[in-house]
Amino acid sequence: MANKKYVLASDIGGTHITSAIVDCSNWKIIQQTISRLSVDADLDAKSIFLCWTSNMQHTLTQFPQEIDGIGIAIPGPFDYEKGVSLIQNQGKYESLYKVDVSAGIHANLPKAYTLKYINDAAAFLQGEIFAEQLNHKSKVLGITLGTGLGSAVWQSGQKSYDANLWNSPYKDSIFEEYLVTRWFTSRFKELSGYDEIGFKEIREKHMNSEALHTLMQEYSQSLLDFLAFFSTKYGSSSFVIGGSIAQAWDFIKSYRLDDFNSYDIVVGKHEEKAAIIGAASLFKV
Numbered sequence: 001m002a003n004k005k006y007v008l009a010s011d012i013g014g015t016h017i018t019s020a021i022v023d024c025s026n027w028k029i030i031q032q033t034i035s036r037l038s039v040d041a042d043l044d045a046k047s048i049f050l051c052w053t054s055n056m057q058h059t060l061t062q063f064p065q066e067i068d069g070i071g072i073a074i075p076g077p078f079d080y081e082k083g084v085s086l087i088q089n090q091g092k093y094e095s096l097y098k099v100d101v102s103a104g105i106h107a108n109l110p111k112a113y114t115l116k117y118i119n120d121a122a123a124f125l126q127g128e129i130f131a132e133q134l135n136h137k138s139k140v141l142g143i144t145l146g147t148g149l150g151s152a153v154w155q156s157g158q159k160s161y162d163a164n165l166w167n168s169p170y171k172d173s174i175f176e177e178y179l180v181t182r183w184f185t186s187r188f189k190e191l192s193g194y195d196e197i198g199f200k201e202i203r204e205k206h207m208n209s210e211a212l213h214t215l216m217q218e219y220s221q222s223l224l225d226f227l228a229f230f231s232t233k234y235g236s237s238s239f240v241i242g243g244s245i246a247q248a249w250d251f252i253k254s255y256r257l258d259d260f261n262s263y264d265i266v267v268g269k270h271e272e273k274a275a276i277i278g279a280a281s282l283f284k285v
Contacts, residue, residue: 006030006067008059008113009279010052011120011272012074014041014092017052018272019059021067022280027131029273033062041092045099053108069114070105071279073123076162080117116282120275121150122160127278128240128268129154139236143226145245149176153234159282165230170222175229178222181245188215199245220255227263242268 005024010017021033037055039048056070077086083102087093096104102115118126125142129135135156142160144150151163166176177183184199192211196202206212231237241249249267253260268274 004065005283006063006065007069007071007280007283008056008067009071009276010056010073011123011275011279012039012052012072013120014075014090015039017055018276019055020276021059021063022277024068024280024284027127027277027281029276030063033059035059035062043095045095045104048093048096049101049104049108053105056105056109067113068283069116071282072115072117073120073275073279074101074117075120078117078119080119083115083117114283116279118159118279118282119152119162122152122154122162123275123278124150124242124268125152125154125240125274125278126160126281127270127274127276128242128266129160130281130284131270131274131277132266134238134240134266137238139234140238140240141230141234141236142240142242143230144243145179145223145241146243147181149179149226150243151230160278163230163234165226165233168229170225170229175222175226179219179226179245184215184219184245187218188212191215199248203248203251216252216255220252220260223252224256224259227260231263237262238264238266240266240268242271242274 007022007024008019009022010019017039018036021030035055035058039051079086085093085096085099085101088097106112121144124144129140134140138156140154142152149166151165152160153163154160167174170178181198184202185196188202189195191214246267
């Protein structure tokens with residue numbers, strides 16, 4: 001039997017699907033096989049499956065060798081063991097509610113490939129762990145900071161899963177309201193009167209301002225509170241942090257260096273490719 005193990009991995013979002021072949025011996029994406037396609041998530045189930053599988057087929061045509069199966073990263077709610085969508089009232093994939101996704105995919109592919117599913121936030125974490133060879137650790141927690149707050153847990157020998165902590169109570173609201181892009185823009189406007197579209201713009205235009213200094217002191221405290229909450233709940237101080245906000249990690253960290261350094265924090269390096277690698281790694285777990 002050949003040592004090489006190849007998996008077709010797909011990252012399905014609300015507006016797109018990206019597929020690629022992953023070499024599971026080194027967790028590298030085979031570049032010429034990457035295929036992206038826009039998806040209209042309001043279509044009927046049959047049309048959505050045709051869209052997804054045409055993307056998968058395009059990737060398969062770029063790769064002459066056999067694959068071990070198909071790993072799929074997809075947002076929840078979703079029954080990841082049975083392959084049944086439970087997405088409802090989210091303005092996407094309404095036609096797939098309680099539909100057998102595996103049957104819909106198999107109906108449009110030439111072979112009955114083994115299909116495995118993983119939550120998209122969990123796939124990011126698992127992809128970073130395998131690609132960066134962090135799988136010697138016993139447990140790693142994942143956080144994504146962007147338009148929303150994602151959280152996931154990986155344990156050695158097991159598939160990552162969504163920790164779903166975004167709506168955990170914090171201050172007068174929930175953690176997500178204090179850790180995402182909209183907090184930066186609304187709080188900065190309160191502090192300065194300036195209306196900026198994102199965290200990056202705030203940093204670029206107001207780097208030495210008192211308002212930015214206050215903003216970062218408040219944000220770093222909220223993030224440390226979330227790290228403490230997450231760490232205590234799951235018994236680990238090892239984290240992988242990703243998402244658009246994490247691109248400014250060195251800047252964020254500088255406000256409470258000693259406190260952040262009390263955790264083992266790795267910043268994700270693979271961005272959207274992490275979910276592809278994470279989906280492929282389902283065949284290794």
